[in-house]
Amino acid sequence: YESISLFLLTNPSAVFFRNVHYWSAQLFLIFTVLHIIDHLRRKTEYKFKDGVWFRLTLSLFFSFYVMISGFILKADADAQQALRIFESLLNEIPFIGKSISLTLLGSEGDYQIIYVNHIATATIILSIIIIEHSKIIWPKLSVFIYSFLSSLLLGYIFSPMLHDGLHPVVKGPWYFVGLQEILHWISYTQLIIILTFILFLLFYLLKKFPERISSLIKKIFVSFGLIYLILTIIGYYFRGENWEFVLPWNNTYNFVSDFQPLSGFADIEIKNISSDKFKTILGRKEGCIVCHQMNGFEESHNPNTIGCYSCHRGNAFTLNKSAAHSGMILIPGNLNDAHLTCGTSQCHPDIFPRVNNSIMSTLSGIVSVNRFVFDESNSPTMLNHLKEIKYSDADSHLRNLCASCHLGNEKAQYGPVNELSRGGGCNACHLNYTEEAIEQLNFFKKTKEKNKKRKDFENKIILPRVHPNLSLKISNDHCFGCHSRSGRISTNYEGWFETLLNDNEIKGFSHSVPILSGSESSGQKLKQVQLDEKEYRLLMDGRVFQKAEEDVHHKAGMECIDCHIAQEIMGDGNFYNHKEDQVKIQCTDCHSNQINFVSYDELDYESRKIVYIRKSFRSGAKFISTQN
Numbered sequence: 001y002e003s004i005s006l007f008l009l010t011n012p013s014a015v016f017f018r019n020v021h022y023w024s025a026q027l028f029l030i031f032t033v034l035h036i037i038d039h040l041r042r043k044t045e046y047k048f049k050d051g052v053w054f055r056l057t058l059s060l061f062f063s064f065y066v067m068i069s070g071f072i073l074k075a076d077a078d079a080q081q082a083l084r085i086f087e088s089l090l091n092e093i094p095f096i097g098k099s100i101s102l103t104l105l106g107s108e109g110d111y112q113i114i115y116v117n118h119i120a121t122a123t124i125i126l127s128i129i130i131i132e133h134s135k136i137i138w139p140k141l142s143v144f145i146y147s148f149l150s151s152l153l154l155g156y157i158f159s160p161m162l163h164d165g166l167h168p169v170v171k172g173p174w175y176f177v178g179l180q181e182i183l184h185w186i187s188y189t190q191l192i193i194i195l196t197f198i199l200f201l202l203f204y205l206l207k208k209f210p211e212r213i214s215s216l217i218k219k220i221f222v223s224f225g226l227i228y229l230i231l232t233i234i235g236y237y238f239r240g241e242n243w244e245f246v247l248p249w250n251n252t253y254n255f256v257s258d259f260q261p262l263s264g265f266a267d268i269e270i271k272n273i274s275s276d277k278f279k280t281i282l283g284r285k286e287g288c289i290v291c292h293q294m295n296g297f298e299e300s301h302n303p304n305t306i307g308c309y310s311c312h313r314g315n316a317f318t319l320n321k322s323a324a325h326s327g328m329i330l331i332p333g334n335l336n337d338a339h340l341t342c343g344t345s346q347c348h349p350d351i352f353p354r355v356n357n358s359i360m361s362t363l364s365g366i367v368s369v370n371r372f373v374f375d376e377s378n379s380p381t382m383l384n385h386l387k388e389i390k391y392s393d394a395d396s397h398l399r400n401l402c403a404s405c406h407l408g409n410e411k412a413q414y415g416p417v418n419e420l421s422r423g424g425g426c427n428a429c430h431l432n433y434t435e436e437a438i439e440q441l442n443f444f445k446k447t448k449e450k451n452k453k454r455k456d457f458e459n460k461i462i463l464p465r466v467h468p469n470l471s472l473k474i475s476n477d478h479c480f481g482c483h484s485r486s487g488r489i490s491t492n493y494e495g496w497f498e499t500l501l502n503d504n505e506i507k508g509f510s511h512s513v514p515i516l517s518g519s520e521s522s523g524q525k526l527k528q529v530q531l532d533e534k535e536y537r538l539l540m541d542g543r544v545f546q547k548a549e550e551d552v553h554h555k556a557g558m559e560c561i562d563c564h565i566a567q568e569i570m571g572d573g574n575f576y577n578h579k580e581d582q583v584k585i586q587c588t589d590c591h592s593n594q595i596n597f598v599s600y601d602e603l604d605y606e607s608r609k610i611v612y613i614r615k616s617f618r619s620g621a622k623f624i625s626t627q628n
Contacts (some may be wrong), residue, residue: 001075004162005285008317009278010270019155027147029067029175036060040218045207052132057204059129062122064175065104069118071173073111076163082172085180092189162317165282166310166344168241169253177235178228184235184243199224241339252340266319281307282346286316287324296437296466300613311341333426333470335361335408342426351570355425358571358582361407362386365578370398381577405482414441416468419540421481429478429569430470440464472614479560484539493560495550496537506536506544566606589626597622 007014039045045053072083083105090101106113131137138144163170171177179192186192202217209217240246240253268291278285281303288308297303301311309316314328332341335356343352355361367384371377374394386406389395403409409423416433417424424431433441447462476490483490488498537545553563561569568584576582589595600608600617611617 001079001162001165001283002280002285004074004076005317006278008159008162009285009287009290009319010273012266015159016155019159020151021155022160023154023158024147024151025067025070027150029063032063040206040221043211043214045214048207050207053207054204055129056133057200059126059133060200060203062126062129066118066122066126067173068176069104069114069122071176072105072114073118074162075111077165077167077170078161078163078172081170082176085172085176085183089189089193092193094190162284164309164316165284166340166346167253168339168344169239169251171236171239171253174232174236177239178232180243181231181235181239184239267321268319270319279304279307281305281316282310284316287319288312288314288316290319291321292463294465294467296434296469298469298471301470306347310344310347313340331411331414331427333424333431334410335425336410338425354571354573355407356571357573357575358407358569359576359579360569360571362575363402363406364576366402367395367398368577370394370402383575383577402486405485414445417478417481419481419484423482426470428482429474430472431468432471432473433468434466437464437466437468440466472610474559474561476560490560491545493551493554495548495554496545497548499536499544499546501536501544501546503538503542503544506538566610585626590624592627594627596625596627598625599623 004018007018048056068082068086072079072086087101087105090104091097093100102113104113104117139147172180182192183189199221202220206214206217237248237251238245240251273290277290278287279289286307286309289303292303292308294303299305307316311332312329313332315324315326318324329337329341332338338352338355342348359365362384363386364382364384365380367386367389368377368382369380371384371392371394372380374392374397376392376394386398386403387408389398389403404422407423407425407428411421411424411427416438417428417431421428441464444462444464451461476494480490491498535547537547539545563585565584568582571582599622600611603611603623607623611623
């Protein structure tokens with residue numbers, strides 16, 4: 001896997017020969033099937049001697065083995081799954097299954113036996129049978145030229161896929177997914193083995209049966225072939241993550257090989273790139289870091305650890321700019337694509353489903369109560385999800401007033417979380433910009449705007465060198481954008497109450513604040529307004545707040561997340577009707593005569609990890625635990 005990913009990045013000649021090898025194999029399999037059909041149609045099986053026909057029957061298995069072993073040698077996620085399926089089927093063969101499996105596939109994690117069998121043993125056996133059958137060593141010149149040119153052309157245009165190790169959809173090769181579909185419906189694998197053996201036996205006995213029975217068996221083969229073709233189409237195009245049924249246009253899996261002509265292999269001189277530029281990321285080489293040298297990351301999201309592709313997707317196996325950026329996610333972390341970024345198996349697979357089910361995403365209580373008030377529901381306590389609201393009076397009211405403040409609202413613009421921020425999925429809490437990152441982002445926007453009409457537009461853009469970081473530095477400011485609206489929880493907590501004043505009515509100017517002005521139709525911009533920061537607070541949306549008594553917990557220096565813990569904000573995986581049902585901490589957990597204390601070692605795994613990452617561990621420290 002690592003070696004293939006490296007020459008996909010650095011060696012166009014190797015890529016071309018790999019492509020030709022791949023496509024010649026696909027053509028071999030297709031024309032082998034057509035050749036068998038032609039023979040059976042012309043009833044030529046009676047012309048073969050028993051020994052030759054027996055070896056031709058065996059060649060069917062060796063043809064499949066040569067193909068599947070080549071696929072397995074990719075050693076990516078698709079290949080590993082195919083290996084496990086094939087190995088488990090072989091092991092189910094009575095008495096000799098494990099011996100056959102060890103002979104064909106070797107021991108677990110060792111690809112040497114598969115490699116030797118692929119390039120030598122099985123290929124030599126298959127070649128001998130083919131030569132014996134065709135009675136020629138070299139094909140006709142015209143056949144050779146047509147097949148050779150077809151392989152060259154396909155190899156020049158199409159590069160076979162390499163699984164990225166992150167995408168949740170994992171499938172075998174096109175000729176194997178039909179078997180995967182069968183296994184989805186039939187869990188009794190020995191039944192499949194018996195059926196396969198019977199089909200091979202019937203194929204061998206074709207020439208021994210009378211023509212009437214032989215014709216009936218051929219019809220059975222045709223029926224099975226058509227069924228397998230239908231299952232292949234279903235498995236390849238209509239199966240998604242965890243083999244769930246999904247329509248092709250909703251499937252995130254790439255159905256065809258990446259279209260990347262070798263003429264556009266790379267936009268930079270490969271010989272000028274030192275080998276240490278190509279870091280091994282999650283078992284693969286990645287090309288993004290060669291061009292994008294950035295800093296500013298937290299340790300957990302350092303590109304040297306997780307790469308760029310884990311978050312931004314695109315194509316990690318090319319140095320061609322347009323190909324590398326194809327399918328790229330510019331702002332990862334939004335819930336609509338978090339299953340491809342933050343929620344993959346290598347990152348946070350357990351957290352993403354929790355967030356999706358949490359009250360912060362569903363707004364179940366708000367949806368229910370709103371519909372109940374509009375008399376569109378019989379109860380204010382029903383499970384609902386904001387993404388499922390439609391266009392009734394109640395839902396339209398909700399969409400116009402409240403729906404922008406849920407986590408599923410997409411963050412579409414670069415920049416830090418501020419008072420105008422809404423939603424953004426994981427970014428809503430975890431995105432942080434340093435002053436330097438903000439400065440470089442603003443300069444990038446300025447150069448982009450200034451040079452957008454130039455022909456050499458892309459060459460004039462100054463890309464930021466400091467990346468925003470994703471971390472557990474979750475401040476009250478992250479909560480403020482949404483929670484300064486509606487119940488005004490954030491403003492109440494900090495000691496501000498909303499007035500009916502506007503910025504023109506505030507006296508005693510002492511400092512400048514940016515606020516949003518203009519309408520959506522004419523374009524909204526930030527303007528600077530002066531105000532007395534001790535008495536008044538002017539928010540970026542133009543609302544004026546006056547100073548009041550702050551909450552005692554805020555005065556003591558407590559942040560929102562000191563009470564609203566991870567299992568509450570990100571959810572615990574369960575659906576809740578209302579937010580009070582999802583709350584984990586009560587006042588009595590801290591304000592009680594019997595406070596529960598636990599040591600660091602007694603914390604759950606997630607809590608220990610949070611303490612470690614936030615560098616909050618202190619020897620002998622005790623942590624308050626909830627009472628239930």
